[in-house]
Amino acid sequence: MDCAAENELKVDVLVVGTEVAGAKAAIEAHAQGATVLAVTKGAMGRSGATVLAGAGVQAPIGHADPRDNEEVFFSDVVKGGAFLNNQKLVERLVNLAGSEVLKIEQWGAKLIKTRDGKFLQKQLPGSSYPRSLAAVGGSGGLQWRKALREEFKRQGIAPIEDFFVTKLLLSRGRAAGAVGVSLADGRIVVVRSKTTILATGGCGQLFRRTDTPSGATGDGMTLAFHAGAGLQDMEFHQFFPYHAYGPPGREHIAVGPLRYALHAKLYNSRGEEFLENYIPSNKGWGLRDPTSRAIFMENEAGRGSPSGGAYLSVAHLPHNMVRDTLKALAPYLLSKAEKLGIDLCREAFEIGPVVHYTLGGIRIDEGCETGVPGLMAVGESTGGIDGAERIDGGTAICWGLTTGHVAGKAAAERAKELDWLPVEREEAALERNRIETLYSRREGVKGCDIKEKVKDIMWEKCGLVRDRAGLEEGLKLIRRIKEDDVPRMSVPGQSRCFNVGLVDALEAENLVTLAELALSSALMREESRRAHYRRDFPVANNRHWLKNIVVRRVDGKYVFDAVTPVMHKMQPPDEAAPEQN
Numbered sequence: 001m002d003c004a005a006e007n008e009l010k011v012d013v014l015v016v017g018t019e020v021a022g023a024k025a026a027i028e029a030h031a032q033g034a035t036v037l038a039v040t041k042g043a044m045g046r047s048g049a050t051v052l053a054g055a056g057v058q059a060p061i062g063h064a065d066p067r068d069n070e071e072v073f074f075s076d077v078v079k080g081g082a083f084l085n086n087q088k089l090v091e092r093l094v095n096l097a098g099s100e101v102l103k104i105e106q107w108g109a110k111l112i113k114t115r116d117g118k119f120l121q122k123q124l125p126g127s128s129y130p131r132s133l134a135a136v137g138g139s140g141g142l143q144w145r146k147a148l149r150e151e152f153k154r155q156g157i158a159p160i161e162d163f164f165v166t167k168l169l170l171s172r173g174r175a176a177g178a179v180g181v182s183l184a185d186g187r188i189v190v191v192r193s194k195t196t197i198l199a200t201g202g203c204g205q206l207f208r209r210t211d212t213p214s215g216a217t218g219d220g221m222t223l224a225f226h227a228g229a230g231l232q233d234m235e236f237h238q239f240f241p242y243h244a245y246g247p248p249g250r251e252h253i254a255v256g257p258l259r260y261a262l263h264a265k266l267y268n269s270r271g272e273e274f275l276e277n278y279i280p281s282n283k284g285w286g287l288r289d290p291t292s293r294a295i296f297m298e299n300e301a302g303r304g305s306p307s308g309g310a311y312l313s314v315a316h317l318p319h320n321m322v323r324d325t326l327k328a329l330a331p332y333l334l335s336k337a338e339k340l341g342i343d344l345c346r347e348a349f350e351i352g353p354v355v356h357y358t359l360g361g362i363r364i365d366e367g368c369e370t371g372v373p374g375l376m377a378v379g380e381s382t383g384g385i386d387g388a389e390r391i392d393g394g395t396a397i398c399w400g401l402t403t404g405h406v407a408g409k410a411a412a413e414r415a416k417e418l419d420w421l422p423v424e425r426e427e428a429a430l431e432r433n434r435i436e437t438l439y440s441r442r443e444g445v446k447g448c449d450i451k452e453k454v455k456d457i458m459w460e461k462c463g464l465v466r467d468r469a470g471l472e473e474g475l476k477l478i479r480r481i482k483e484d485d486v487p488r489m490s491v492p493g494q495s496r497c498f499n500v501g502l503v504d505a506l507e508a509e510n511l512v513t514l515a516e517l518a519l520s521s522a523l524m525r526e527e528s529r530r531a532h533y534r535r536d537f538p539v540a541n542n543r544h545w546l547k548n549i550v551v552r553r554v555d556g557k558y559v560f561d562a563v564t565p566v567m568h569k570m571q572p573p574d575e576a577a578p579e580q581n
C-alpha cells in the first residue's frame with residue numbers, strides 16, 4: 001500500500017468489508033500478487049453478520065448421499081428462489097462451492113466429521129439431499145472468523161478497522177476508489193484503487209425486529225447505487241421464523257437448532273400444530289418465509305403467543321435423544337438453558353419471525369461485476385443469487401466464499417492491466433464538505449431517531465403481509481423523512497473520536513434510501529412470491545412477474561424496470577401457471 005499524500009492511500013484492490021465475503025475476496029486478490037486494502041467500519045471478525053452465523057454451510061460434496069451434486073444444488077437454489085435467480089451466476093457458484101467451502105476448513109475452521117472420516121451433512125428445508133456441513137460447537141460464525149483471521153495473518157494482510165466508507169469515487173465512469181472516515185479521529189481519507197469490491201453485507205436494520213447486526217444498514221448498496229450500479233429484488237427480505245421472542249431473558253437464545261437438529265414442532269396458543277394448514281405439501285418442514293407468514297396469520301386469527309409468535313417444542317421426543325443431539329450439534333444451547341434453569345426437554349419456547357437476510361441487493365453478473373467498470377460486489381450485499389427466497393442450511397456462507405473467490409481473483413487480474421485513474425478532486429471535496437457539515441450542525445434531527453422511525457414504518461408497512469394501501473402509506477412516511485429530516489441531520493457532541501452520532505447519521509441516510517426502494521419495488525410487484533406476499537395479490541403470477549425489479553439512478557431520478565431473469569438452464573414447469581407461494 002502506498003501513502004501517496006497525507007490522507008490518501010493507493011492500492012491495487014480495495015475491498016470494503018472484512019467478513020466472509022470480503023475476507024475471502026481479499027485473500028484471493030492477495031494470492032494473485034495484488035496490493036490489497038480491506039477496510040471495515042467495525043472490527044474484523046465481529047463487524048458483520050458472519051460472526052453470528054449458525055452451524056451450517058452448504059457444499060454439494062455428496063458425503064452423506066452420493067446422489068447430491070452441483071446440478072441438484074443448482075436446481076434446489078433456483079426452485080427455492082422461485083426462478084428469480086440469475087442462473088448463470090448460481091451455476092458458477094455451485095460449481096465452486098465444494099472447493100471453496102473446503103478451503104476454509106484447510107485454513108482452520110473445524111467441521112464435524114463422522115466416524116469414517118467423511119463430513120457430516122444434514123438435510124434442511126429446500127435441499128433434495130443432505131448437503132449442510134456443520135461447524136464444531138454449533139457456532140459457524142466463530143469458526144469462519146477464526147479461519148479467516150488466521151489466513152489474513154499467514155498472508156500478511158492487515159485490515160484497516162473503524163473506517164467507514166461514505167462514497168465511491170469515479171473517474172471517466174470507472175471506479176477509482178473511495179472516500180472514508182477514520183472513526184478513531186474523524187480524519188477523512190481518500191483511497192485510490194484500480195478495482196473496488198463491495199462486501200458490505202445486507203440491510204436487515206431496515207426493520208424493527210431483526211437478528212442482523214446493528215451495522216447491517218446496506219451501505220454498500222447505496223454506495224453502488226449512487227455510483228450508477230443497479231439494485232435488484234429490493235422487495236425481498238428473508239424472515240427467520242424461529243427467533244426467541246420472550247419472555248424477558250430468553251430473547252437472545254438461539255433456538256434454531258431445536259428446529260433444525262431435532263425437528264421441533266410448532267404450536268399455536270391452543271396447542272395445535274398449524275404449519276400444514278398453510279404449507280400442506282411440506283410435511284411441517286417449510287421454507288423460512290412461508291413458515292414466518294403462517295405464524296403471522298395465526299396471530300391475526302387470535303391464536304398467537306403473547307409476544308406475537310408461536311411455540312416451539314421438542315417435548316414429543318425422548319429426552320436422552322434431545323440431550324445427545326444437542327450435545328453433539330449445539331452444546332451452547334444445552335449449557336445456556338441449564339444456566340437459566342430451562343428444561344429444554346419439556347418447556348416450549350416462544351418464538352417468532354425476525355428479518356434475517358437481504359435477498360436483493362447490488363445487481364451483478366456471473367463474474368460479480370456491477371456494470372460500473374472496476375466495481376464488483378460479493379456476499380449478502382448482492383442480488384440475483386437467491387432470487388425470491390434463500391433455501392435453508394447455509395447457502396449464505398457458501399455464497400460469501402464463492403463470490404469472494406470469483407471477485408478477488410478477477411479484481412487482482414484486472415488491476416494488473418490498469419493504472420490508477422486521476423480522482424476528480426471536486427468529488428472528494430464535496431464528500432468532505434458533506435461530512436464536515438454533519439459534524440458542525442448543532443441543531444437538528446439525530447440519525448438514531450431517524451433509524452427508529454424507519455424500522456417501525458418498514459415493519460408495519462413492508463413486513464410479512466403487504467398491501468397497496470400500506471405500502472403507499474409507508475412510502476409517503478419515508479419520503480417525508482427524506483425531505484424533512486435527512487437534510488436537517490446533526491451529529492450530537494463535537495468529538496471526532498468514535499462519534500457514534502456520525503455513524504448513525506451516515507447509516508440513517510442509507511436506510512432511508514433503501515426503504516424507499518424496497519417499498520417502491522414491493523408496490524410495483526403485484527403478485528406474491530416467496531418472501532414477498534401481497535394480501536391484495538395473493539398468488540404468484542408467472543405470466544407477468546417472472547421478472548426482477550431493477551432500479552437505477554439516472555440524472556438524480558430513480559428508474560425502475562422489470563427485467564426477465566437469466567434463465568439459460570431451467571424454466572418453471574409451466575410458465576403460464578400461477579405458482580403457489
Ligand SMILES: Cc1cc2nc3c(=O)[nH]c(=O)nc-3n(C[C@H](O)[C@H](O)[C@H](O)COP(=O)(O)OP(=O)(O)OC[C@H]3O[C@@H](n4cnc5c(N)ncnc54)[C@H](O)[C@@H]3O)c2cc1C
Binds near residue numbers: 041163164356381398
Ligand atoms: C443470526 C444469523 C445467523 C445466520 N446463520 C447462518 C448460517 O448458519 N449459515 C449461513 O450460510 N448463513 C447464515 N446467516 C447469514 C450469513 O451470516 C450472512 O449472510 C453472511 O455472513 C454475510 O457475509 P458478508 O461478508 O456478505 O457480510 P457481513 O458479514 O455482514 O460483513 C459486512 C462487512 O462490511 C463492513 N461494512 C459495511 N458497511 C461498511 C462501510 N460503509 N464502510 C466500511 N465497512 C463497511 C462491515 O463492517 C463488515 O465488515 C446468518 C445470519 C444471521 C444474522
